[in-house]
Amino acid sequence: MEKLVIRGGRPLQGIVSIGGAKNAAVAILPATIMADGPCVIDNVPDISDVHILLEIMSSMGVVVRKDAPHTYYLDGRGLVSSVIEHEEARRMRASYYFLGAMLSKFGKAAVALPGGCNLGARPIDQHLKAFAALGCETTVDHGMVYCDASHGLKGAHIIFDIVSVGATINAMLAAVKAEGRTVLQSVAKEPHVVDVANILNMMGADIRGAGTDTIKINGVKHLRGVDYAIIPDQIEAGTFIAAAVATGGYVRIDNITPKHLETIVSRIREMGGEITLDEECAYVRRRGPLLATNLRTMPHPGFPTDMVPQATVLLALAEGTSVVQEGIWSNRFRYADELRRMGARFTVDGKTAIISGVDSLSGAPVASTDLRAGAAMVIAGLCAKGVTEVGGLEYIDRGYENFVGKLKALGADIERIDDGTDGGLLVREA
Numbered sequence: 438m439e440k441l442v443i444r445g446g447r448p449l450q451g452i453v454s455i456g457g458a459k460n461a462a463v464a465i466l467p468a469t470i471m472a473d474g475p476c477v478i479d480n481v482p483d484i485s486d487v488h489i490l491l492e493i494m495s496s497m498g499v500v501v502r503k504d505a506p507h508t509y510y511l512d513g514r515g516l517v518s519s520v521i522e523h524e525e526a527r528r529m530r531a532s533y534y535f536l537g538a539m540l541s542k543f544g545k546a547a548v549a550l551p552g553g554c555n556l557g558a559r560p561i562d563q564h565l566k567a568f569a570a571l572g573c574e575t576t577v578d579h580g581m582v583y584c585d586a587s588h589g590l591k592g593a594h595i596i597f598d599i600v601s602v603g604a605t606i607n608a609m610l611a612a613v614k615a616e617g618r619t620v621l622q623s624v625a626k627e628p629h630v631v632d633v634a635n636i637l638n639m640m641g642a643d644i645r646g647a648g649t650d651t652i653k654i655n656g657v658k659h660l661r662g663v664d665y666a667i668i669p670d671q672i673e674a675g676t677f678i679a680a681a682v683a684t685g686g687y688v689r690i691d692n693i694t695p696k697h698l699e700t701i702v703s704r705i706r707e708m709g710g711e712i713t714l715d716e717e718c719a720y721v722r723r724r725g726p727l728l729a730t731n732l733r734t735m736p737h738p739g740f741p742t743d744m745v746p747q748a749t750v751l752l753a754l755a756e757g758t759s760v761v762q763e764g765i766w767s768n769r770f771r772y773a774d775e776l777r778r779m780g781a782r783f784t785v786d787g788k789t790a791i792i793s794g795v796d797s798l799s800g801a802p803v804a805s806t807d808l809r810a811g812a813a814m815v816i817a818g819l820c821a822k823g824v825t826e827v828g829g830l831e832y833i834d835r836g837y838e839n840f841v842g843k844l845k846a847l848g849a850d851i852e853r854i855d856d857g858t859d860g861g862l863l864v865r866e867a
């Protein structure tokens with residue numbers, strides 16, 4: 438089993454560069470199949486979710502060529518298959534974007550229900566509701582989702598019952614070539630939703646209002662191939678901000694979009710971070726002792742749920758008691774047991790966590806229970822006294838490019854090793 442071995446106590450210092458946004462990439466790559474010509478996508482993060490998507494696209498008949506470390510040439514003109522089976526779909530959450538993209542391209546799609554991190558119930562009823570409103574027949578049978586719009590998709594007025602990133606993007610994908618006008622209300626406003634709208638508009642779509650509560654789409658007949666660069670990852674940036682503050686270091690974080698980080702930055706400032714945002718970078722250090730802060734996650738522009746585990750490491754080391762309320766996922770706090778092993782005082786009641794700060798954490802063997810929890814374990818290990826071993830690296834690999842390399846460059850004492858076992862979380866003698 439592979440694991441990370443971290444010797445804590447070194448403040449992070451230096452410069453780190455942020456990669457392309459995972460949650461934009463996993464929507465934009467499937468969207469390229471909708472174009473009538475090839476697309477060149479830049480700033481694609483080198484993470485396992487992207488590798489899986491590209492494998493799926495290649496097996497569907499898309500020409501996938503890596504032109505540079507983060508640049509892919511994608512030509513979906515030869516695409517033949519419109520069925521994505523269980524084995525492929527289960528490997529990641531975002532396989533559901535092939536529903537919207539294939540529906541737009543072929544008028545039909547069949548994709549197995551998606552996998553992804555276990556953050557609680559992850560239904561796709563809002564995606565299916567949007568497809569149905571656009572005139573598509575949807576059925577779910579033996580874990581496969583079948584969408585059929587052989588009579589053509591027609592614009593519709595759709596009001597979502599819940600704010601969903603996935604459903605908003607999938608509805609946009611399906612509606613761009615639907616006949617007439619589509620209005621989507623109560624939509625998600627995350628930067629990656631806007632990024633997907635931007636590439637579709639560059640392809641020739643007519644989408645207005647992305648980033649607000651209402652998106653209006655006038656259907657077009659064709660989409661052309663484009664060259665496009667994905668936005669920087671706000672959560673990767675937030676993770677390094679949290680790590681720099683937690684370890685009491687001084688880090689310059691390059692390749693960011695400051696506007697996308699406003700909420701994260703303002704909340705981490707309240708926790709004791711000193712953060713200066715420049716045009717494309719952030720300077721991050723700790724102002725003094727870490728401070729308890731109450732947090733509640735909300736859809737954008739609220740505090741993102743995907744930053745909760747990393748932020749709670751700061752709160753675990755803060756003076757005072759913090760209450761963190763999770764507004765999106767029921768299983769967000771599955772990592773609480775792991776942080777407790779390191780000495781954190783962390784009680785969880787449903788979607789609420791109460792964290793009483795301690796002076797220090799101590800190294801322990803811990804597991805990543807999901808992608809962001811894995812990042813939190815690493816930050817905790819960087820701060821802890823002694824050796825921390827973090828298992829479950831397949832989660833971290835899903836969303837962090839070269840996490841170990843970037844942390845090492847900032848002076849962290851961290852190694853990725855294979856302990857030669859097939860599991861378990863044994864602590865090596867230090």
Ligand code: UD1
Pocket residue numbers: 460463530531558559560561562563564565599600601602603604625742743765766
């Ligand atoms: C995306 C992100 C994920 C992030 C989440 C919330 C990707 C690949 N993943 O996930 O990292 O944590 O946004 O910012 O972009 N819901 C329904 N019915 C639906 C769809 C969603 O009830 O049809 C519920 C979910 O159970 C959840 C909430 O809506 O409680 C938000 O989910 P959603 O925004 O759809 O999350 P994802 O797109 O899966």
